[in-house]
Amino acid sequence: xxxxxxxxxxxxxxxxxxxxxxxxxxxxxxxxxxxxxxxxxxxxxxxxxxxxxxxxxxxxxxxxxxxxxxxxxxxxxxxxxxxxxxxxxxxxxxxxxxxxxxxxxxxxxxxxxxxxxxxxxxxxxxxxxxxxxxxxxxxxxxxxxxxxxxxxxxxxxxxxxxxxxxxxxxxxxxxxxxxxxxxxxxxxxxxxxxxxxxxxxxxxxxxxxxxxxxxxxxxxxxxxxxxxxxxxxxxxxxxxxxxxxxxxxxxxxxxxxxxxxxxxxxxxxxxxxxxxxxxxxxxxxxxxxxxxxxxxxxxxxxxxxxxxxxxxxxxxxxxxxxxxxxxxxxxxxxxxxxxxxxxxxxxxxxxxxxxxxxxx
Amino acid sequence: xxxxxxxxxxxxxxxxxxxxxxxxxxxxxxxxxxxxxxxxxxxxxxxxxxxxxxxxxxxxxxxxxxxxxxxxxxxxxxxxxxxxxxxxxxxxxxxxxxxxxxxxxxxxxxxxxxxxxxxxxxxxxxxxxxxxxxxxxxxxxxxxxxxxxxxxxxxxxxxxxxxxxxxxxxxxxxxxxxxxxxxxxxxxxxxxxxxxxxxxxxxxxxxxxxxxxxxxxxxxxxxxxxxxxxxxxxxxxxxxxxxxxxxxxxxxxxxxxxxxxxxxxxxxxxxxxxxxxxxxxxxxxxxxxxxxxxxxxxxxxxxxxxxxxxxxxxxxxxxxxxxxxxxxxxxxxxxxxxxxxxxxxxxxxxxxxxxxxxxxxxxxxxxxxxxxxxxxxxxxxxxxxxxxxxxxxxxxxxxxxxxxxxxxxxxxxxxxx
Numbered sequence: 001x002x003x004x005x006x007x008x009x010x011x012x013x014x015x016x017x018x019x020x021x022x023x024x025x026x027x028x029x030x031x032x033x034x035x036x037x038x039x040x041x042x043x044x045x046x047x048x049x050x051x052x053x054x055x056x057x058x059x060x061x062x063x064x065x066x067x068x069x070x071x072x073x074x075x076x077x078x079x080x081x082x083x084x085x086x087x088x089x090x091x092x093x094x095x096x097x098x099x100x101x102x103x104x105x106x107x108x109x110x111x112x113x114x115x116x117x118x119x120x121x122x123x124x125x126x127x128x129x130x131x132x133x134x135x136x137x138x139x140x141x142x143x144x145x146x147x148x149x150x151x152x153x154x155x156x157x158x159x160x161x162x163x164x165x166x167x168x169x170x171x172x173x174x175x176x177x178x179x180x181x182x183x184x185x186x187x188x189x190x191x192x193x194x195x196x197x198x199x200x201x202x203x204x205x206x207x208x209x210x211x212x213x214x215x216x217x218x219x220x221x222x223x224x225x226x227x228x229x230x231x232x233x234x235x236x237x238x239x240x241x242x243x244x245x246x247x248x249x250x251x252x253x254x255x256x257x258x259x260x261x262x263x264x265x266x267x268x269x270x271x272x273x274x275x276x277x278x279x280x281x282x283x284x285x286x287x288x289x290x291x292x293x294x295x296x297x298x299x300x301x302x303x304x305x306x307x308x309x310x311x312x313x314x315x316x317x318x319x320x321x322x323x324x325x326x327x328x329x330x331x332x333x334x335x336x337x338x339x340x341x342x343x344x345x346x347x348x349x350x351x352x353x354x355x356x357x358x359x360x
Numbered sequence: 361x362x363x364x365x366x367x368x369x370x371x372x373x374x375x376x377x378x379x380x381x382x383x384x385x386x387x388x389x390x391x392x393x394x395x396x397x398x399x400x401x402x403x404x405x406x407x408x409x410x411x412x413x414x415x416x417x418x419x420x421x422x423x424x425x426x427x428x429x430x431x432x433x434x435x436x437x438x439x440x441x442x443x444x445x446x447x448x449x450x451x452x453x454x455x456x457x458x459x460x461x462x463x464x465x466x467x468x469x470x471x472x473x474x475x476x477x478x479x480x481x482x483x484x485x486x487x488x489x490x491x492x493x494x495x496x497x498x499x500x501x502x503x504x505x506x507x508x509x510x511x512x513x514x515x516x517x518x519x520x521x522x523x524x525x526x527x528x529x530x531x532x533x534x535x536x537x538x539x540x541x542x543x544x545x546x547x548x549x550x551x552x553x554x555x556x557x558x559x560x561x562x563x564x565x566x567x568x569x570x571x572x573x574x575x576x577x578x579x580x581x582x583x584x585x586x587x588x589x590x591x592x593x594x595x596x597x598x599x600x601x602x603x604x605x606x607x608x609x610x611x612x613x614x615x616x617x618x619x620x621x622x623x624x625x626x627x628x629x630x631x632x633x634x635x636x637x638x639x640x641x642x643x644x645x646x647x648x649x650x651x652x653x654x655x656x657x658x659x660x661x662x663x664x665x666x667x668x669x670x671x672x673x674x675x676x677x678x679x680x681x682x683x684x685x686x687x688x689x690x691x692x693x694x695x696x697x698x699x700x701x702x703x704x705x706x707x708x709x710x711x712x713x714x715x716x717x718x719x720x721x722x723x724x725x726x727x728x729x730x731x732x733x734x735x736x737x738x739x740x741x742x743x744x745x746x747x748x749x750x751x752x753x754x755x756x757x758x759x760x761x762x763x764x765x766x767x768x769x770x771x772x773x774x775x776x777x
Contacts, residue, residue, distance in 0.1 A: 194363070197367075198363070198364050198368050198371070199368075201364045201367075201753055201757070202368045202371065202372065202749075202753070203749070203752045203753075203756075205718065206733065206748070206749065206752070207372070207375075209718070209734065209737055210372070210376065210379075210737055210745070211375070213737050213738065214375075214379040214380065286593075290595050293595070293598070294597070294719055297597075297719065297722075298718060298719070298734065313598065316601070316605070317604065317723055320605045320608050320611075320618065321611050323605045323611045323612070326601050326602060326604075326605045327605070330594065330598045330599075330601065330602050333595075334590075334593055334594045334598075337592075337593035338593040341589060341593050342589070354668075354669070
């Protein structure tokens with residue numbers, strides 16, 4: 001494949017660029033990729049999009065930015081109600097302040113687009129538990145009177161982050177161990193294979209449930225537990241790839257040049273053996289998200305009140321007449337996974353193009 | 361295989377036994393809560409403060425013995441396996457400081473009260489004799505502890521070798537029944553769904569995959585691909601939840617029952633055979649769909665890709681070139697090779713399907729194998745938890761063998777040596 005450069009000369013296209021162009025050419029995957037990247041990026045700005053805190057408050061001449069402060073980790077965004085002349089204990093209620101100041105006051109504030117946050121119990125404001133979707137609460141409220149729409153979006157961020165971190169750690173472990181097994185072979189390989197054999201004969205979900213039932217997991221603890229049981233899968237690929245690559249001439253050349261093991265592994269073999277793991281990446285993320293939703297559903301996932309699709313499903317399925325509690329998380333999960341599956345399909349196609357010839 | 365089995369059971373056994381909040385702690389807490397009036401409020405705080413001192417020591421000893429926690433962990437494991445004697449029928453007694461022989465009543469035999477003599481030698485070891493002076497074949501005794509004033513707290517017990525190697529999975533804590541008895545009906549339920557879902561997905565996927573491969577790129581291929589993408593992107597149990605909301609009579613249609621394996625027992629007993637079949641099918645439709653949806657997606661794609669790949673091979677070209685009909689080329693030449701990956705997947709899918717699904721069984725409120733294990737973990741019912749593990753690991757190992765057999769049958773290049 002050739003391409004023109006700035007001087008109008010034809011140059012050959014590097015393999016990675018060719019893959020990228022191929023991926024871009026597969027519209028379904030490419031658009032899913034763009035959409036997901038944008039949505040995931042936006043989801044880090046959720047505190048200013050979906051929040052009960054005001055974006056800007058102007059009170060008696062000074063300006064406050066509570067919602068923006070929440071974006072910066074480690075900075076307190078808490079203002080007591082008294083600060084804005086509100087006679088309530090605890091944090092200021094910006095929605096009420098807005099109503100109060102609406103009739104011709106010098107003070108004003110701007111609320112985020114969707115002025116509810118995923119943790120607040122809004123039954124105190126005349127809302128009910130299990131309220132059906134309405135114009136005020138787009139996807140209704142849940143069993144403790146929290147806004148489902150807000151929780152849905154915060155859960156999106158958490159799910160993707162969880163799956164991404166999980167997959168990256170799994171990859172790091174799987175590639176290192178699998179690579180070492182394939183490269184060093186012999187006793188290392190034999191020993192590691194026995195360990196993996198035992199480890200993989202365990203019903204993994206079962207082990208995760210046992211572990212989570214013993215230690216109430218936090219976000220990172222859950223990732224740790226899940227990593228412990230999930231890195232195995234990748235070692236199979238990496239081990240095979242390293243075995244195959246090590247037998248090739250360029251590795252023999254590198255070894256005879258006296259290069260160190262580390263250089264050979266990371267500089268020479270690794271780039272050549274990444275194709276299967278890269279094509280598997282999106283599907284691994286899909287697995288991570290499904291797992292988190294599943295564990296949350298069983299009650300062994302992230303600790304409450306973390307917004308999570310699985311927890312919503314649990315609430316919804318205990319009472320099937322609350323259809324929005326089931327449809328919202330399932331739809332959200334479905335669309336997210338579908339997008340990732342499309343990306344995965346595109347990546348696979350780009351890295352490992354298969355042309356099927358047919359005679360008839 | 362055997363090392364694998366031992367390794368995995370040792371691993372889970374250790375995790376379970378070392379875990380805090382085990383059955384011992386739970387029972388202690390329940391007893392304490394029961395002992396305090398209005399124990400629900402601040403109950404856990406109270407236990408924290410008192411730290412188990414509320415129970416008398418003898419009761420603690422009794423409890424520990426019941427759960428087997430009076431032995432070190434490796435012994436517990438070996439007992440569980442059945443290669444270390446399990447102590448049963450414990451009876452406590454005291455040997456006064458001035459005596460080294462006591463008579464102990466141990467129960468009844470042939471309608472008569474059974475007494476044995478326990479004598480202690482100077483090393484503090486106990487031996488049990490029958491009334492006729494011979495050493496007792498069934499009873500053993502040992503000293504638990506010696507008190508300050510010289511009396512010995514001793515225990516007399518029988519021994520038996522009984523563990524998973526002898527087919528005894530132990531007794532469930534929560535159901536107070538042998539584990540096998542708890543498992544059997546639930547296993548049948550999961551087997552029912554598993555096998556139906558399994559055959560159904562093969563029945564649909566193989567023809568569908570073939571048709572997709574033959575019409576690769578057509579609108580049929582495209583449309584069915586959409587369905588497959590959807591099926592792949594939604595976990596079976598979540599789809600089950602959606603189906604339940606739609607058809608289970610919540611807010612939409614009331615077509616299918618909300619869950620359960622079949623109608624409640626009182627109703628079920630009164631039904632005729634035909635009614636039973638209809639009722640069973642009525643209850644099974646939604647769970648079966650949920651059960652088979654995931655394997656449906658993967659199997660169809662596998663079948664399609666495998667056939668497509670073979671159709672682009674040289675030997676197919678040759679077959680066409682020598683003038684064979686398309687039918688013969690596809691069905692005789694290409695299919696024989698394409699079915700290999702499907703066949704070798706049989707074992708894996710069987711293993712997944714039969715070990716039940718925590719999720720689907722929970723969604724549809726089916727009292728199946730997976731749900732039993734889930735509940736056992738919650739209740740810290742170790743015999744059931746471990747029994748489940750044993751069965752699942754065994755099924756997996758059997759499934760691997762089945763896979764190899766299927767592979768060898770379909771692929772003549774592979775021979776068992």
